[in-house]
Amino acid sequence: MTAAPPWTWPEATWRGLVGRVRAGRRLRPEIWPDGARCAVALSFDCDHETFEMGAGGQAIGRLAWGEFGRRVGVPRILAVLERHGVPATFFCPAVAALIDPDEAARIAAAGHEIGIHGWIHENTSLLDAATERELMLRAHDTLARLAGRAPVGHRAAQWDTSPNTVAIVRELGLLYDSSLMADEDPYELLLDGTPTGIAEIPVEWLRDDAVYLMFNRNPATRPYATPEDVLRIFLRELDAAWEEGGVFQLVMHPFVIGYRSRIWILEEIIRHAAARGRCWFATHADIARYVLTHG
Numbered sequence: 001m002t003a004a005p006p007w008t009w010p011e012a013t014w015r016g017l018v019g020r021v022r023a024g025r026r027l028r029p030e031i032w033p034d035g036a037r038c039a040v041a042l043s044f045d046c047d048h049e050t051f052e053m054g055a056g057g058q059a060i061g062r063l064a065w066g067e068f069g070r071r072v073g074v075p076r077i078l079a080v081l082e083r084h085g086v087p088a089t090f091f092c093p094a095v096a097a098l099i100d101p102d103e104a105a106r107i108a109a110a111g112h113e114i115g116i117h118g119w120i121h122e123n124t125s126l127l128d129a130a131t132e133r134e135l136m137l138r139a140h141d142t143l144a145r146l147a148g149r150a151p152v153g154h155r156a157a158q159w160d161t162s163p164n165t166v167a168i169v170r171e172l173g174l175l176y177d178s179s180l181m182a183d184e185d186p187y188e189l190l191l192d193g194t195p196t197g198i199a200e201i202p203v204e205w206l207r208d209d210a211v212y213l214m215f216n217r218n219p220a221t222r223p224y225a226t227p228e229d230v231l232r233i234f235l236r237e238l239d240a241a242w243e244e245g246g247v248f249q250l251v252m253h254p255f256v257i258g259y260r261s262r263i264w265i266l267e268e269i270i271r272h273a274a275a276r277g278r279c280w281f282a283t284h285a286d287i288a289r290y291v292l293t294h295g
Contacts, residue, residue, distance in 0.1 A: 020163045023182035024190040027199055027295030028246050036280035038242045039287050040273050041201060041249040042088040042266075043178070044077055045155070046070070046103070047121050048255065054121030056156060064250040066255055068101055073258020078110055081261065084270045089284040091117035091155040091178075094139035097146050102144040113283035114143055115153035125127075125160040133168050136284070140172055152285050155179050159203060166191050169198060176201050176288035178249075185246040186291045197228060199288040207237055208251040213262065231265050235272055242276055247287060 006014070032039050032152075049066035052059060074090075081088055090107050092114055097104045106112055117137040118124065127135070136154070144150040152175040156165060159179045166189055169177050176199040177189065189198045207213050212225040212233075225233075234250060241248035250269070257266060273279040 001234040011084060016021075017163075019193060021161075021180070022087050022190040023180075023200070024182070024188035024195050025295070026028070027099075027186040027291035029291055029294040030245075032280045033290065034280065035278065037276075037278035038245055039247045039282055040086075040238070041214075041247055041281045041282060041284055041287055042081075042086065042269075043115075043249070043251050043284060044074075044088060044090045044257075045251060045253050046074065046090050046096055047117070047157070047253060048090045048093075050093040050096045050118075050121035050157075051255070052119065054093070054096070054125070056209065058142075066096075069101060069253065069255030069258060070096075073254025073256075074103065074107070076258050076263050077252075077254060077266065078107070080267050081112070082269070084267075084274070086270055086281045087111055087113070087286070089115055089153065089178075091115040091153075092143060093118045093121045093157065094142040095120040097143060101146050104143065105148065108147040108149065113153070113285050114147045114151055115155055115284065116140055116143060116151050116174075117155050118157035121157040122158045123158060124156045124165055125162045128164060129162075129164040132162055132164055133171075136168050136172065138206060140185060152176070153178060153201075153288065155203070167200065167231065171194050175199065175285060175292070178203055178284055181205075182245070184241070185244075186287065186295065188292075188295075197292070198290050201217075201247070201284045201287060203249065203251055206233065207249060209256045209262075209265075210251075210253050213256050227262050227265055231268055232263070234269055238269065238273060239276075240259050242273075242279065248273070249284075 004279045052062040156179040178201040238248045
């Protein structure tokens with residue numbers, strides 16, 4: 001990336017940047033499995049202690065905050081999912097998985113998907129191509145060993161992708177990425193204008209629990225929405241996806257959603273979708289497989 005001011009970039013520079021990774025063909029199918037009206041894709045980013053370490057932090061208190069997600073949040077989430085018989089996708093930094101090797105096995109044994117989420121929750125957009133590739137391959141192999149099956153999906157930590165990320169995802173033969181925001185429904189990724197065969201299961205900050213409920217001291221930010229407010233936003237997104245016949249995709253974090261006063265949001269979302277009817281609860285991998293063949 002050039003260090004020159006952007007207003008001095010020649011056309012080839014900004015066209016090359018914009019054209020590196022683009023949204024290709026739309027993959028929303030005419031109908032979902034078993035006649036479902038929409039797909040519901042719940043995901044949980046198990047950053048745990050790497051939320052602090054990935055940015056170089058070493059604060060013991062913040063490491064304990066991450067440990068809460070492992071110790072309390074994940075078990076509560078798994079209990080809700082089991083109670084309703086709903087599958088989900090858990091994106092795990094490899095170091096977070098290595099801290100408690102049994103966690104990935106427990107998640108996989110419960111029938112859920114485990115996806116790549118960096119090595120130590122590093123900011124991928126700051127890495128050179130060789131380092132990013134080495135870390136993603138290492139993370140892939142670590143999760144495959146701990147979960148008992150190779151991951152087929154990727155989500156960049158903090159959704160910070162680089163111009164090299166999609167090429168590495170393709171090299172690994174992964175089925176999908178879930179880091180980008182060019183649509184609300186799945187689409188095929190283009191790399192330098194060429195279809196990749198990789199499905200994008202898009203994310204969005206407004207469908208992320210941390211945006212509303214996170215607390216930080218530096219910079220000083222406090223949650224600005226109540227759990228009731230957050231639920232209303234998520235349900236509006238779900239209802240709109242149902243009306244359009246698309247995908248309701250949601251990102252949650254065990255150390256954010258896993259508290260006593262918040263876990264009920266997850267339960268209410270599942271209940272609401274079940275009450276609407278014709279909702280297909282699926283992992284991100286299941287949705288990617290379906291849309292790549294039926295989209």
